[in-house]
């Protein structure tokens with residue numbers, strides 16, 4: 001079995017982790033609820049299914065909402081959220097597909113906040129923006145670190161294509177689980193289940209639906225829906241090719257000047273700098289500019305050479 005870090009915390013204990021699942025203050029709660037639409041949902045009612053384009057986040061008003069993920073064998077409740085807490089992670093901003101199920105554990109009332117409104121909150125309310133962005137980024141970090149994903153790679157660690165696929169997913173912060181055919185005793189059962197031979201590997205099992213044999217980066221991006229929210233017909237003020245430090249800096253400064261900026265990237269943001277953990281002096285990644293970077297530039301949608309950022313003053317097209 002591949003080593004996968006598991007949490008020792010129960011879903012309720014995890015919900016008390018203030019960094020990941022903060023409880024909004026009464027003022028924040030009042031403000032954020034004014035942006036959304038109230039919804040009642042019965043026990044077991046599904047608010048968001050895996051694979052659905054993540055259009056909304058949900059703020060719990062009353063009741064209890066559970067977030068669960070699909071493991072190899074079963075659905076596992078990751079966290080239970082109560083009043084004042086909210087769902088969502090990076091995919092809520094980028095409009096990508098949900099990796100989890102969000103379901104009411106008891107009759108509940110929630111406020112649904114759609115993506116366009118969420119983007120407006122992040123751009124205009126710095127207090128809420130800080131709380132939301134910190135939670136979204138921390139949650140994505142935890143998903144990646146714990147390999148909580150609906151994406152499995154079946155392959156050998158000695159294969160260059162396995163390494164390419166792993167690098168593409170890792171550099172785009174997409175969690176995955178590796179089933180190593182050289183060391184994972186469940187590998188053969190997985191291969192048999194999906195009718196794959198060892199010669200077909202590496203294989204990407206995408207959302208338990210699609211089986212991609214040695215996929216290109218473009219095919220992976222399409223399968224994960226990394227670019228679904230990109231409007232390729234919109235006319236931009238500025239188009240930047242390459243999301244390395246130079247392209248990102250140009251994008252941030254263009255957006256901060258009020259331009260509608262579109263950054264295209266063929267692999268992953270960060271360029272050469274994103275391929276090393278040892279980078280020391282690159283101004284766009286310095287602490288002081290990080291908040292600006294995160295607020296002004298969309299999280300990457302790689303694979304089809306598309307990545308977009310937008311100005312603070314204008315909603316995304």
Ligand SMILES: Cc1cc2nc3c(=O)[nH]c(=O)nc-3n(C[C@H](O)[C@H](O)[C@H](O)COP(=O)(O)OP(=O)(O)OC[C@H]3O[C@@H](n4cnc5c(N)ncnc54)[C@H](O)[C@@H]3O)c2cc1C
Nearest residue numbers: 242243244245246247264265266271272273276279280281
């Ligand atoms: C291992 C390593 C360590 C380093 N350490 C340091 C350090 O400590 N300090 C430091 O200052 N510098 C360091 N550097 C150098 C630094 O990373 C580079 O100078 C910097 O990344 C250059 O930035 P850039 O944006 O000009 O180009 P790049 O980083 O090369 O970015 C270009 C981007 O454009 C994309 N692209 C290319 N063609 C296309 C296309 N046709 N369509 C879409 N996208 C495209 C690429 O995928 C890439 O993401 C290091 C580099 C490496 C490799």
